[in-house]
Amino acid sequence: MTNCANPESQPRPGRIITLTTDFGLRDSYVAAMKGVILSICHDANLVDLTHEIPSHDVFEGAVFLRDCAHLYPPGTVHLAVVDPGVGGTRGGICIKSRHYTFVGPDNGLLSLAANDDGVIEARSIENEDFLRNPASDTFHGRDIFAPVAAHALLGVPIERFGPEVTRFETLTPSEPECVSASMVQGEIVRIDRFGNLVTNIAREHLGQLGRSTVDADLSVEIEGRSINGIHTCYEDEPPGTLLALWGSSGALEVSINQGDAATTLGAQRHTVVRVSAGRQV
DSSP states (O other), X not given: OOOTTSGGGOOOTTOEEEEEESOOSSSSHHHHHHHHHHHHXXXXXXXXXXXXXXXXXXXXXXXXXXXXXXXXXXXXXXXXXXXXXXXXXXXXXXXXXXXOEEEEESSSTTHHHHHHHOEEEEEEOOOGGGSOSSOOSXXXXXXXXXXXXXXXXXXXXXXXXXXXXXXXXXXXXXXOEEEETTEEEEEEEEEOTTOOEEEEEEGGGGGGGSSOOOGGGEEEEETTEEEESOBSSGGGSOTTOEEEEEOTTSEEEEEETTSOXXXXXTOOTTOEEEEXXXXXX
16 A cells, blocks of 8 residues: 655645544544544645534535535545445445545535536546455445545545446435516525524525515515515624525525524424515515
């Protein structure tokens, strides 16, 4: 296995491996993955994106990775493991996109970020020369994905990891729909730790309303509650007040200033959200 003892194998300064998992930090799992990476490449710069993806929630992990991956320097290797099918029939995959390399299970986790960046090539991870031996049936993050990510950082060509795949598991996020001339309907796709409800509705979707609108003239309906206007920040309303605003990702969010909208409304992923032209009385 390649290591950093050879100066020619050293990564270029600033090269990064990011880690995204649902492992949490209580157990040894993340530490074990980092140990494997650093044993192969001592100078790897390891960046924890998060280890708090809800357990087994591949979609949440995919959305999180999509929202973060593009902010990192070109050449970054993104290692992600949310893997309820570990040891089963799902394969492992390494994807090269325009600016990044993605390594993880072939269960859709990598698909949103990789497709957004533009996929160039994808390879099934099968070459045992780049894996730990023996590989555990229940911890592919340590024994398969971590060593492959480290070797990818060292510049090992992606084709050496295994055969090319023309199709890999891809998630298809829901899209808002225009349900009338004056209404767009979407849904909650993510809930952050503050209880903010992130929807799949972006500004461009409001063009479907068929008329010129400004944020102040729109109304948002969720769980039987109506919110007049879309704001720019939480302080537009007093503490404890329900409001809608454009979040940092560009998506519409339903929030409570200094409160928890998810708990207050009893909302969850897939809860319907409607945006209408015209304020509610």
